[in-house]
Amino acid sequence: MQLKLFAMSKVKYIRVSTTEQNTGRQEVNANQFSKIYIDKTSGSVQFTERKEASKLISDIEAGAISEIHIASIDRLGRNIIDILTMVEYFNKRSINLFVENIGMFSLVDNKPNPSFKMIVSVLGNVAEMERINMLERQRQGIELAKAKGTYKGRLYGTRMSDEDLLNKYKAVVRELKSGQSLRRAAKLGGCSLGTAQKIQRLISL
CATH class of the missing domain: 3.40.50.1390 (Resolvase, N-terminal catalytic domain)
Known part of the structure; x- marks a missing residue:
């Protein structure tokens, strides 16, 4: 159209x-x-x-x-x-x-x-909280799967390039550039705190 x-x-x-x-x-x-x-x-x-x-x-x-x-x-x-x-x-x-x-x-x-x-x-805050809760449930699910020995993450020895990492976690990049904390950026972007720290190092170069 x-x-x-x-x-x-x-x-x-x-x-x-x-x-x-x-x-x-x-x-x-x-x-x-x-x-x-x-x-x-x-x-x-x-x-x-x-x-x-x-x-x-x-x-x-x-x-x-x-x-x-x-x-x-x-x-x-x-x-x-x-x-x-x-x-x-x-x-x-x-x-x-x-x-x-x-x-x-x-x-x-x-x-x-x-x-x-x-x-x-009000609705925007609810949507944001729902996303944070979803990511937390996802994290808990991963931890449970790890405890049971059933978690299948990235294959051992594989490594994502810096460019691919930044492209995959654009939301984390955006949050960090806007001055948000590492923990908040990790939650909203759906990654670990360690990944958020790595992203922060990359965008600070």
Whole structure:
């Protein structure tokens, strides 16, 4: 579906975590939009670093979009800072963001909606906590598997290059560069504290 530049269109942004996930549920109202952007990537990946989200931003800068719909606020990210940063970006460009599961617009009469910001802040914090809890459960599962002798990690003797490490843990790189602690960066990025320390050494070179 082609988006006509400078037409000031209503679009939808969809994100699912893996290529195997079905986007059908988020596309039920697809015929209401001039264009749909679909990313299949983790919510921990910064919005501006996603392929389709980057195209959406380019269309915003070209003056082609007036309204964006998303199914839920965690489609923008799992980090409250990233979520609020994107909401502020949309507000400054008078882009009205509509979050379907709360039925609310970010702008009212072209001014920031204070109720929207309050609710989004709460939901964003919940999304972030859910991710931290998920990573903690994952860590506990690994520890349990190790104790049982059933854990299968990276093969002995294999080594990831520095470039591959930074690419794999972009979220950790982002958190550390923004001044977050090693422990927080490791939790949000889904890696061990030792890996976060190595990443910090690499980005400090």
